[in-house]
Amino acid sequence: MIPEGWRESTLADSADIVCGFPFKSSDFRDSGSHRLLRGDNVGQGVAKWDGVKWMDPSTREAMYSLRPHDVVLAMDRPWVGAGLKCAVVQESDTPSLLVQRVARLRAKGEVDQRFLGYAVNNATFAEYVVSVQTGTSIPHISSRQIGEHRLLMPPLDRQRAVAAVLGALDDKIAANTKLASTAEDLARTLASAVPVTVPLGEIVEHIKTTVNPDGLADDRVAHFSLPAFDAGIEPEVVGPQEIKSNKFLVGEPSVLVSKLNPRFPRVWNIPTISPLTSLASTEFVTLRPRFSSTTLLWALTSQPAFGSALEAMVAGTSGSHQRVKPAEMLSTLVPDPRVMSDVLVGQIDALGLRAISSRDESRTLAATRDALLPQLMSGKLRVKDAERAVSEVA
Incomplete structure (x- = not known):
């Protein structure tokens, strides 16, 4: 039964789906103004920049620039052992360009962009992708198949409320990730003095x-x-x-x-x-x-x-x-x-353990988010009840 005020929709009706540009590999550089977001750079929920390539785009190619909160999905091998290769672009991921065989979803009409990220980054969409992907040696999914995914869409005000609740958890996870990275960088810097x-x-x-x-x-x-x-x-x-x-x-x-x-x-x-x-x-x-x-x-x-x-x-x-x-x-x-002096050893130990503690807290927050997400997306859980659950962990 569809909750009152909700509607059935497809991703094609809810978002503009654009496939990346076939940039020439001969133009790839080890540095430049824009990172290239290829399938290998799409992780589970976030972009990964190991082994990233760069380039300086022309005006025409700049059409494929990514924005914060864009949803990106790897179209080749969209599902791997670690999960669905679908990520939400962060401010720190820009400037970057969308490369072929990666799809970008950008909300349209009465759809909130951050809500769209949660509508796609969940188990229901992952199960759909696995069920429709084609190919054996290199499984892939087309933009048409992405657009055909059906979902329930609540009114815009509830979309924004859901995005705010889940976003509070993701914002804390992002802060923890930055803290962990900073602590690790400082620990390495201290150790490098020896x-x-x-x-x-x-x-x-x-x-x-x-x-x-x-x-x-x-x-x-x-x-x-x-x-x-x-x-x-x-x-x-x-x-x-x-x-x-x-x-x-x-x-x-x-x-x-x-x-x-x-x-x-x-x-x-x-x-x-x-x-x-x-x-x-x-x-x-x-x-x-x-x-x-x-x-x-x-x-x-x-x-x-x-x-x-x-x-x-x-x-x-x-x-x-x-x-x-x-x-x-x-x-x-x-x-x-x-x-190494006891003081230096103590500083390095404290920083390294702080990074681990931050990541452990993020896992707890992510588990809470993942438990709330299907309940909120189906309308079975009130936003106020979700806010109460979030306040206990965030």
Whole structure:
């Protein structure tokens, strides 16, 4: 039953759907005035700018400029293990340009733009995309299929009220994300003041214990995978039968350093161990600090200079799966934590843990948002009740 005052609509009726421009790859640059938003840059809810390309657009190409609150959807492989590749453009994502095989949705008529983002970034739309995508090697969705998705549209005043309630949570999540990033940047800066003098292998224990998930009696395990890192630096909680190969056992606080494609640094600080059995992808090198906290070890191994050294080790290797050998990683020089002052160590530890705390709070906020979203979008939950729930966590 449709709530009073609501109406059935399609995305085509509610939004202008535009596909990106086929920019020439020969015009791509490593710097410029505008970032290029390609399918690889569309994450779950937010844009990702690892490996971004740039260009300086002409007047004609500037028509594809993105604005804050635009909704973007990857049309090739729209669904991956981490979820739907659909994001809402933030102020910090601009200036940027929409590239082919990515769709942009911009509200029209009696539709609020921020509400449109919530109407698309939800489980119902994700299920629709999975059901209609075509192709086997590269699943894709067309602009026509996007436009045919049906949804319930409340009156404009309720749209704005729903967007305000959910937006309060997303604004807090964005603030936490910025705080975490700032804290991590400062921790790395403090650690960089200490000269690199010792091989990494001298200050860590390299953990190589592997486990066959099929042999575990656990119902659920914490899986530290590369997609989980990219999706929000949070392990996936899955049944062990869903994991198809041996993994490293993470039995104590550790730091995971990716050996795959070091041009995209992935360093995972695990200061505490989950009650669940914790398993790490074999694409990580699992390190246990000998003379410091995991947070300080994270700060040392997430230094740009350390990442550049790893990248140099695979220079000239072709392909998209360049790997650093663990022995070479362990021979790379880093600052020696044994010569660092207690004050400096305390500052770095506090900053790193503050970043983790901010991300943990954001996960709680996101869980609240995701629980409220379907209830609000269906009209089953009053906005006032949602506001009360938000006030308890935000």
